[in-house]
Amino acid sequence: FNQSVDVIVIGAGAAGMMCAAQAGQRGRRVVLVDHAEKRAEKIRISGGGRCNFTNLNVSAANFLSSNPHFCRSALARYTPQDFIALVQRHGIRYHEKTLGQLFCDESSAQIIEMLERECADGQVHWAQPARVLDVAHEAAAGYRVRTDRGEFDAPSLVIATGGLSIPKIGATDFGYRIAHQFDIPVVTPRPALVPLTLDRATLDALAPLAGVAFTVEARCGDGRFREQALVTHKGLSGPAILQISSYWQAACAAGHPEPVVLDLFAGDDADAWLDAHANSNALPGNLLAERLPRRFARAWAQLQGAERALAQMSERERQALAQALSHWALTPSGTQGFAKAEVTLGGVDTRALSSKTMAATARPGLYFIGEVVDVTGHLGGYNFQWAWASGHAAAQAL
Ligand code: FAD
Known part of the structure; x- marks a missing residue:
């Protein structure tokens, strides 16, 4: 008709x-x-x-x-x-x-x-x-x-x-x-509001932690979100990552891809915190368990090669660790695509x-x-x- x-x-x-x-x-x-x-x-x-x-x-x-x-x-x-x-x-x-x-x-x-x-x-x-x-x-x-x-x-x-x-x-x-x-x-x-996938080396270190969540400030371009991130079998997800994925995609689309930066101290001063523990004989992975889920803290420290006690680190090494904590720069290998994207x-x-x-x-x-x-x-x-x-x-x- x-x-x-x-x-x-x-x-x-x-x-x-x-x-x-x-x-x-x-x-x-x-x-x-x-x-x-x-x-x-x-x-x-x-x-x-x-x-x-x-x-x-x-x-x-x-x-x-x-x-x-x-x-x-x-x-x-x-x-x-x-x-x-x-x-x-x-x-x-x-x-x-x-x-x-x-x-x-x-x-x-x-x-x-x-x-x-x-x-x-x-x-x-x-x-x-x-x-x-x-x-x-x-x-x-x-x-x-x-x-x-x-x-x-x-x-x-x-x-x-x-x-x-x-x-x-x-x-x-x-x-x-x-x-x-x-x-x-x-x-x-x-795909946007989508889980991000990671390169092999980072994934090998993190994938065994699938399910572990932690609070971060995620940054990319103009985007900045303080929320939970979640380790998955393929990379990272959780609200902070979904939010920042849209900005990462926008930067890629504009032809100037930028890394996704995660501040594991979510805005707190990592430098000052490490300074306060400068004489500690604990390994960074164990010490960071005060701030982050224990398994994640250890795996992250290992990924950064931070495997000596803080007391044995030079000031420069400590500063580099503080920088890595507040500016953990990740270049996603991609996203989980439209099958998993919210928008x-x-x-x-x-x-x-x-x-x-x-x-x-x-x-x-x-x-x-x-x-x-x-x-x-x-x-x-x-x-x-x-x-x-x-x-x-x-x-x-x-
Ligand atoms: P849709 O709601 O997707 O509607 C499009 C319609 O077009 C569909 O009914 C589809 O069948 C029809 N259609 C498509 N192609 C054809 C065709 N060829 N011929 C005829 N019909 C066609 N947003 C929020 O704000 N809050 C949330 O809680 C939220 N949760 C979400 C959870 C998930 C898992 C997903 C995937 C998305 C979520 N979103 C959420 C996003 C939100 O659902 C969408 O942005 C919103 O539905 C878009 O509305 P729309 O009407 O433009 O499209």
Whole structure:
């Protein structure tokens, strides 16, 4: 069959459902198309099943993009407080876990059900599962989307198909392909918020410690995060590493790769601490166990070749050890890729979009929202806030 509507939204995830619901509630006839069998799987698995749906402290500084200012307008017009009000209206109980991160008390399924109810209020028509066969633009009919469940045409088409992370639950490069089809540039997508892999020598020293966690300040480029790091069988993970992986990827993408620097004293003065222990006959690995998990302290000291008691070290050697503790520079061998990445860095180039409406400036009626756009949030509810805010921005313009 063939159906004419006002808006076709492709991708019924976080951004697509938010946009469809709001456009529908503004009186637009909306069809929401998605190829997945199950609805919004990424919301379902998010936040360990409890969905970290926003963060109390959101600003442009929490996002990476080739244009760091692009996200400001949408974020200012749909704030965490707006989303919290929605959650409260639907009677969903939530709590702050840490660092402003808000999670459902019960289950991420409640966020999906809330968005479904919002879509129902907007009389959104669902086409899911529906495989998109092709998309065309004709002057008379506007955008025409051919699917295995029929054809839809509309003056407005919203692409909300997300990024490439976790292909096994339905992530595809569809949004980037549509961008190419309509001559809209795409900043090369890379896995972000992703565990890092390490070179063989470092891995040989650390891998036996898989599971050990420690607090660090991780630094790379403009990124700086004081959180937990975790040793894995392939390298490093944990919130500090996931956060800094996005900055490491951004530096690589910009053509000036930088090491990831870990401060094992997390901002404390390693120099002063070692000075205070200058007369100790303990081996550095044993002494450092006061500050770091014992097995990790020993393996790290061994990796640094620091195997003489502090009292036997020259001042220069001690200073070098202090420097290594506060500036442990690691050059990752890579990442664990899109299979393990929480988000995608890069995407539809913001220079081709209006920051107010998310519309492609050279393609009237074509919009890109959510993770498919080159706006990538930190860990902590920021990626969903971008999905809600960009979905809202487009919906106001449709
Ligand atoms: P998505 O929610 O990914 O939705 C895209 C939709 O498009 C999907 O339904 C998909 O089926 C559909 N689609 C894709 N290709 C096609 C196609 N070819 N045809 C038709 N439909 C298609 N962010 C947070 O803020 N807080 C968290 O707690 C959090 N936890 C996460 C945990 C994990 C394990 C992962 C992987 C991510 C997490 N994120 C979290 C990131 C967050 O899930 C995404 O940034 C967010 O879902 C992006 O929203 P979106 O609507 O742009 O894309």
